[in-house]
Amino acid sequence: MLIVSLWHHMGRKALFFFREIGNLSILFFKVFQSTPYLLRHRHLLMDQMMIIGVQSLPLITVVSVFTGAVSSWQASYQFKMITSFSTVDFLGAGVSAAILIELAPVLGGIIIAGRSGASIAAELGTMKVTEQIDALETLSIDPVKYLAGPRFTAGWIMLPVLVVYSDLISHLGAYAVAYLLLGISTSKFFGSVQTHFLIYNVASGIIKAVIFGGGTALIGCSIGFRTEGGAEGVGFATIRAFVYSSAFILIMDYVLASILF
Amino acid sequence: MIEIRNVQKEFNKKPVLRQVSLDIPDGETMVVIGKSGCGKTVLLKSIIGLIKPDSGKILVDGKDIIRMKPRDLYAVRKHFGMLFQGAALFDSMTVEENVGLPLREHTLLDPAAIRKKVEEKLELVGLTNLLGKKPSELSGGMKKRVGLARALAMEPKYMLYDEPTTGLDPITSDTINRLIVQMNRKLNMTAVAVTHDMDSASVIGDRVAMLHEGSVFFNGTADEFFKSKIPIVRRFREGRLEEEEE
Numbered sequence: 444m445l446i447v448s449l450w451h452h453m454g455r456k457a458l459f460f461f462r463e464i465g466n467l468s469i470l471f472f473k474v475f476q477s478t479p480y481l482l483r484h485r486h487l488l489m490d491q492m493m494i495i496g497v498q499s500l501p502l503i504t505v506v507s508v509f510t511g512a513v514s515s516w517q518a519s520y521q522f523k524m525i526t527s528f529s530t531v532d533f534l535g536a537g538v539s540a541a542i543l544i545e546l547a548p549v550l551g552g553i554i555i556a557g558r559s560g561a562s563i564a565a566e567l568g569t570m571k572v573t574e575q576i577d578a579l580e581t582l583s584i585d586p587v588k589y590l591a592g593p594r595f596t597a598g599w600i601m602l603p604v605l606v607v608y609s610d611l612i613s614h615l616g617a618y619a620v621a622y623l624l625l626g627i628s629t630s631k632f633f634g635s636v637q638t639h640f641l642i643y644n645v646a647s648g649i650i651k652a653v654i655f656g657g658g659t660a661l662i663g664c665s666i667g668f669r670t671e672g673g674a675e676g677v678g679f680a681t682i683r684a685f686v687y688s689s690a691f692i693l694i695m696d697y698v699l700a701s702i703l704f
Numbered sequence: 705m706i707e708i709r710n711v712q713k714e715f716n717k718k719p720v721l722r723q724v725s726l727d728i729p730d731g732e733t734m735v736v737i738g739k740s741g742c743g744k745t746v747l748l749k750s751i752i753g754l755i756k757p758d759s760g761k762i763l764v765d766g767k768d769i770i771r772m773k774p775r776d777l778y779a780v781r782k783h784f785g786m787l788f789q790g791a792a793l794f795d796s797m798t799v800e801e802n803v804g805l806p807l808r809e810h811t812l813l814d815p816a817a818i819r820k821k822v823e824e825k826l827e828l829v830g831l832t833n834l835l836g837k838k839p840s841e842l843s844g845g846m847k848k849r850v851g852l853a854r855a856l857a858m859e860p861k862y863m864l865y866d867e868p869t870t871g872l873d874p875i876t877s878d879t880i881n882r883l884i885v886q887m888n889r890k891l892n893m894t895a896v897a898v899t900h901d902m903d904s905a906s907v908i909g910d911r912v913a914m915l916h917e918g919s920v921f922f923n924g925t926a927d928e929f930f931k932s933k934i935p936i937v938r939r940f941r942e943g944r945l946e947e948e949e950e
Contacts (some may be wrong), residue, residue, distance in 0.1 A: 569795075577754050578792035581807045581864075582854075583781040585774075 463665075463687075470587065470665050475596045477493055477588035479703070487593040495559045495594070495660070496601030502554055506607040510546050511616025514538045519625050535635030538617045543579045543644040544704075547609040549696055552655035555602055556688035560663040563594050564684030567667025568677040576668065591664040595657055602656025609650065647703045654695055659688040705730050706751060706862065706872050711760035713746055718747050721757065722918040728911075733895040735909030735926070737902075737940065742915045744898040747864075748864050751896060752784050753777045759771065764862070782810060785855030786894075789867040791847035793839040793854070799826070800835040803854045809860065825853040829883060845876035849883070856887065863888065865897035869904045881907040902941055906930060914940065 481488055518537050537619045567590060570576050579586045614636065621627040670680040706728040713721040720743040728734045736744050749755040751762055753769050757811040761768045764780055772780065793802050803822045807813055813821065819835075826832065839847060848868065855863065868884060869877035881904050888895050888908070897908055905912055905926070912929035914922035914937060922929065922937050932938065 573790060573795075574788045574792040575794055577749070578755055578786070578788060578794070578854075581752055581781060581784060581786040582809070583778045583856075584805070584809050585778065 456541060461644060466669070467661060470591060470668075471595075473587045473662060474591050474661070474664075474665065477585070477592040478596075480588040481596060482587075483590045484589075484593075487589065488596055488615040489635050491593040491597035494562075495555065495656075496604055497599045499555065499558055499601075499605060502558060503605050503609050504552060504553060504612055504632075506550060507547070507612035508616040508619075509610050510550055510609075511538070511542060511613035513621045514541055514546065514613070515617035517618040519621075522637070529667075531631050532635055534621055534625070534627060535632040536639035538621075539636040539640065540615060540644055542613045542617070543610055543648050544700075545696070547606045547613055548648045548651040549692060551602060551606045551609050551652060551657065552692040552696075553689055555598070555605070555656060557660045557685055559598070560688040561681045561685045563660060563663030565668070565677055565681045566656050566669040567664060568670030568680040571670045572673055572676060586668065591661075591668070594660045594664055598651045598660030599657030602659075603652040607645075607646055610645065618701040648698075650703065651696065651699050653697065658691050662688045662691060676681060705763075705765065706896070707761070707763040708747070709731075709761040709763070710758045711747070711750060711762065712758045712912060713743070713750065713755065719918050722728070724760070724918070724920055726913055726920060726923065730894050731805075731892055732910040733884075733897060733908055734911045734913060735905040736896060736898045736913050737900055738915035738921075739940070740900065743786075743918050744790065744900075744915055745866055747915070748786075748866055748898045750897060752781060752786060752864060764885070782858060783861045784864065785858065785860035785862070786864040787832055787848065787851050787855050787866065787868055789870055791839070791844075791851035793842075793847055793850055795839055797838075798835065799831075799837050799850050802839070802850060803857055804859045806854070821857065822853075823908055825856050826850070828856065828887070829853045830879075835912070837918055845872055845906075848872065848880055852880075852883065856891070859891065861894065863893045863895040865899075865908075866896065867899055867901075868908075869896060869901045874903075877901065877904065884908045887899065902943075 453546070515534065517539050518534055518541075522533065522537070553567045567576070571592075576586050579589060620634050622629060666680050666684045666687070670676050672679070706723055708726040711721050711724045712719070718758075722787055724743075724747060726734065736747060738744050750757050750786055753772070753828070757770055760770070762770055767780065769780055780829045794805070800822050803825055804818045810920065822835070826834065829852050831846065831849050831853065834842070834846070834850070839850070842850065865884060868880055872880060884895070884897070885908050887893065897904070899905055909926040912922070912924065912926050913920055914929070916936060922932065922934065924932070928942065931935065939947060
């Protein structure tokens with residue numbers, strides 16, 4: 444009996460998962476079709492680029508400085524644990540690769556998932572439960588074109604920009620710790636970064652950011668459009684958007700890492 | 705003309721509309737009344753294609769909107785205006801942006817011409833000097849009027865009103881009712897209004913249809929409705945739970 448019940452539960456969850464994937468795929472297709480509309484209504488895109496990109500800069504700055512700083516400190520500690528050689532020549536290179544490949548895109552993605560993905564779901568969810576989405580429909584305005592298109596496009600354009608910015612700021616954070624606390628000179632630190640620098644690492648971070656940014660915005664829109672149940676429903680939608688986006692980022696990070704490296 | 709033919713709709717296997725058929729001739733205002741949850745709003749939203757019935761036909765100027773492609777449906781909707789129960793104004797926009805949105809989207813008017821049209825529509829509903837206000841700064845009655853101005857922006861042929869006076873005080877309700885009558889006559893619109901406010905029904909309705917358990921229980925002129933001696937109609941009209949002995 445327990446096994447039957449377990450199978451039943453798993454079956455329902457599997458159906459739910461595939462339905463969500465289906466909803467996202469349909470929305471992606473519709474958003475893609477709405478590109479010509481977006482080209483005619485560039486102000487909608489600009490507004491979202493401001494919200495998702497420019498307004499995220501302060502948070503990205505703080506997180507990036509400390510991500511770089513802690514990476515430098517932890518790398519130094521771990522190098523000391525595993526080798527008796529001097530870490531001076533490798534610290535910059537090691538920290539830089541970690542920032543470019545993993546830390547900046549993944550942490551940037553999680554920040555956008557928390558700040559923008561959840562906010563998109565809450566905003567569109569509120570519009571849904573207060574009939575504002577229906578009002579758009581009655582005014583002959585397609586909500587997918589008007590609301591989802593600009594958010595999705597701003598997501599995949601702005602996260603890579605934020606990631607490149609985060610790459611720079613994180614390097615400065617790492618350098619500050621290396622120079623002030625670990626006694627590594629500027630030339631040693633950046634010399635190490637430069638010697639082992641690969642443009643491919645930067646490109647892979649940008650590719651990840653495009654997928655994380657677009658995916659996060661799309662998940663927020665999809666959940667927002669299907670919100671039901673008043674204020675409580677909006678609360679659940681916000682949580683779901685963050686949880687799904689975070690899971691998407693971490694899973695896709697692994698998938699992309701196995702493809703790109 | 706709007707023709708509703710044998711429309712059925714279920715939610716979670718619970719029938720909400722059962723074989724509903726109604727005709728709304730051009731230039732008339734049909735008031736749809738009935739208890740809460742009897743399917744009035746579902747019917748109204750079906751007329752504009754926000755809800756897709758399971759079966760039946762909804763003909764607008766002879767075209768069945770249920771089987772229309774989305775692009776054609778959006779074209780038909782340009783002939784409709786809808787006033788929502790809670791006005792459904794866009795929170796992030798000012799009054800001017802709310803009323804001007806359909807004009808910005810569907811016309812080639814320049815910003816000055818749009819502003820002029822917005823002012824005209826707001827004046828029509830008795831509002832001035834509110835262009836820069838956000839919906840959160842407006843009273844319930846003002847929101848309804850702005851919602852009405854927005855619905856009128858494209859000068860629609862058909863107008864749908866969802867509980868136009870719900871949540872308003874009697875004086876504001878009366879103002880909204882008179883405004884609706886004035887608009888419908890002035891612009892010669894065909895209208896469907898969903899309400900359970902009898903005062904509203906008596907002021908704005910040319911015809912009244914009563915929904916009961918998902919079906920059309922009564923369909924006649926407003927005069928016939930208010931004189932009807934059918935027990936269910938009388939009880940609803942007088943707001944009584946059971947027929948009292950006389």
